[in-house]
Amino acid sequence: MSEQSQPDMLGEQVEALNHKLKTERARFQAIQEIGTALSSTLNLDVLLALIMEKTTKLMDADRSTLFLMDEEKDELWSKVAQGTEQKEIRIAMGEGLAGWVARTGETLNIKDAYKDDRFNKKVDLESGYQTRTILCQPMRNHRGKIIGVMQVLNKHHDYFTVEDELLLSALNGQAAISIENSKLYLNVVGKNIELLDTQERLRQRVAEIDLLFQIEKEMNRAVHVDRLIDSLLRQAVRAIPCQGAGLLFKQGDEWRLFSYSYLQEAGSAARGRIVTPVRGVSMLVAESGTDYRSNEVDHDPKHDPMLTEALDLSPGNAVCVPVPGGTNSLGALHLINRRNQPREGFTRSDLKLLTVIAGQVSSAMLLAQQRTEELNESRLSAIGQALSGVLHDLKTPLTIIGGNAQLMAGEDDATERQESAQVIMRQLVTVRNMTGEILSFARGEANLLLQKVFVRDLMAEIAENLKEQFKSKKMELILELNYADELRVDSAKIQRAFYNLANNARDAMTAGGTFTIESQFDEATDMVVFNLTDTGPGIPEELRSIVFESFVTQGKANGTGLGLAIVKKVVEQHGGTVSFESHSGQGTCFTLRLPRNPNP
Structure with a gap:
């Protein structure tokens, strides 16, 4: 029996080992x-x-x-x-x-x-x-x-x-x-994320430094505020991709709005205009000194269409920051419609960068204004230079007076002497008007002596004096009087405005050319319109936004820079407007719109 149990035991052991092997x-x-x-x-x-x-x-x-x-x-x-x-x-x-x-x-x-x-x-x-x-x-x-x-x-x-x-x-x-x-x-992964974050922050910082460098270059290069603002708005649109930018600021007693659209023609400058601001975002930011950021501008009751209308854009999202100016802000810098990420809109990073730009805009504007003031003070203090320019403008009438005086001295015919005397008297009136206009402009006087004149007579007198001046310059004077009837003006001041425009054209057309005076009547506005057109080289691009400012001159060695400023002042005193179109190499046309019967 023990011999039979041993195989059984071995079988059990083998079975256990197999089970253990399977388990293992x-x-x-x-x-x-x-x-x-x-x-x-x-x-x-x-x-x-x-x-x-x-x-x-x-x-x-x-x-x-x-x-x-x-x-x-x-x-x-x-x-x-x-x-x-x-x-x-x-x-x-x-x-x-x-x-x-x-x-x-x-x-x-x-x-x-x-x-x-x-x-x-x-x-x-x-x-x-x-x-x-x-x-x-x-x-x-x-x-x-x-x-x-x-x-x-x-x-x-x-x-x-x-x-x-x-x-x-x-x-x-x-x-x-x-x-x-x-x-x-x-x-x-965490280190890579940190590295990417650091890389992005570094890229943003480099972009900010580059932007500040570009702004600093413009500050050192720009002479006039308008040109500087145009460059700064371009830099802002480039640094924070958007469809348009605007700068609202106060200049003297007037608010000015400059707008620049990313969608406008390449090479065109930012447009500046005097505005009557409403109680909207730009004005609120300018007055309160607080930031503004919204991704639903069209639903914001604080939104005003002043900038979007100037840019011809439909508002989507916007960001606006104050332009600091010491105790009070100088204005507001406003961006419209973020590009590349229209749904997300302007981010906090955009707001921070725009604040940096606004700080530089403030410095640049204050510097440009300081330069302008220093330049004006310098020119005002150098009164001798201004007087030399006035004397230069007096050369023509004085030459005419001298020539006719000599004719009178050698002329026996009383009729001829009388004609020469009349010419001399008219030129003396011209001299008196020229000096009087400059003195009145410097004193800020705005008195008008309105009287009824006929456009045909006014133009005939202007033409007679201009023809004497144009002879030696190989210039042709053309009159196109489509309206020749009544007009109430201060004749002396209006003539001086015409003479200033004609003298500018004469000096610009060194090789001669044509100067055309055209008159029309606009029944819809009851305005008499004068177009004074030359065939000269045109006004330089950098001067077009500032031609009506005082002391702006180019190419005239003895120019005072007051001619067009006087023109603007005279026209506005009559309740009219003056504008111009100029094309390089094709000439310039000044348009004077005068009410036929202005209020006294």
């Missing part, structure tokens, strides 16, 4: 699957959940928890499922079983958790869970440093064995590699 193969295959699974992701949250899921299944346990070290806070942390959400839990080093393992680096294999004083029963009491067996083991990286603790609870049908400890150690080794790789990846 299954575990080995499971470990391979875990390794493959762990290498499939670098997301730390996904990785932790995957490690706990695979460990629980392979250890034939109820649940697992993986705690990671937080060296800065000297704590262990983990994320556990709580309903549909993940809740983070933290325990201090040395607290509970996991804290003890993390502190000592030893493995704990407990068959009855409630008999171990280190076990924290509070968790079971709060959750209603019953902890029986626990296998808790430190997780080490490739340098042997503890980076976490793996805790497995309640093995099914049995206690945790030494083989389970070895298996968990193998799993911990794989998990540690995956966790370290994930942390390294996240660290590299």
Whole structure:
């Protein structure tokens, strides 16, 4: 019987070994699957959940928890499922079983958790869970440093064995590699993000410095405020891509609005005009000194159409900042319709950059105004230069007077002498008017002596004097009187305005040319319109926005720069307007619109 039991015993042993071999193969295959699974992701949250899921299944346990070290806070942390959400839990080093393992680096294999004083029963009491067996083991990286603790609870049908400890150690080794790789990846990604952020901030800073450099160049180069503003608005639209920009500022007692559209013709300058501002965004920002930013401008009750109408744009989004000027702001810098990112609109970064630009605009405007004031003061103080220009303008009438005086001296015919005397008298009136106009302009006087004249007579007298001046310049005078009837004006002042325009044309056409005076009547406005056209080289582009300002001159060695300023003042005193069109190489046409019967 003993001989028969021995084969049976051997069979049982072989069967046990086969079962054990199958179990080990299954575990080995499971470990391979875990390794493959762990290498499939670098997301730390996904990785932790995957490690706990695979460990629980392979250890034939109820649940697992993986705690990671937080060296800065000297704590262990983990994320556990709580309903549909993940809740983070933290325990201090040395607290509970996991804290003890993390502190000592030893493995704990407990068959009855409630008999171990280190076990924290509070968790079971709060959750209603019953902890029986626990296998808790430190997780080490490739340098042997503890980076976490793996805790497995309640093995099914049995206690945790030494083989389970070895298996968990193998799993911990794989998990540690995956966790370290994930942390390294996240660290590299974080560094790359920091690097990209730093690179972007550096790019923005370089762009700001370049912008400030360009503005500084314009400040040093620009002579007139209008040209400077045009350049600054272009720089703003280039630095913060948008469809249009506007600058509202006060000059003396008047508000001026300059607008520049990205969509307008290349090479065209910003348009400036005097405006009557309404209580809108630009004015509110200028007066309050506070910023404004909106992505729904058309629904904003504070919006005013002043800038969008000037730019011919439909408002979408906008940003506006004050232009600082000491205790009070000088005005407001306004951008409309962000390009490249129309939905997002203008950002806080745009607002900050625009504030920097506004600060430079303030400095540039104050500097340009200071230069203009210094230039005007310098010219006013050099009164001798201005007088020399006046004497230059007097040459022609004085020459005519001298010539006719000589004719009278050698002429026996009384009729001829009388004609020469009349010519001399007219020229003396011209001289008196010229000096009187300059003195009145300097004193700011605006008195008019209105009287009824006929346009045909007024033009005949002007033509007679101009023909004498044009003879030596090879210039032809053409009169086209489409309206020759009544007009109420200060004849002396109007003649002086015509003479100033004619003298400018004469000086510009050095090789001769044609000067045409055309008159028309506009029934719709009851205005008499005079077009004075020359065939000269045209007004230089850089002077076109400032030709009516005092002391603006070019190409005349002894010019005072007051001629066109006097023209504008005289026309406006009559309640009229003056404008011009000029084309390089084709000539210039000044248009004077005078009310036929102005109010006294």
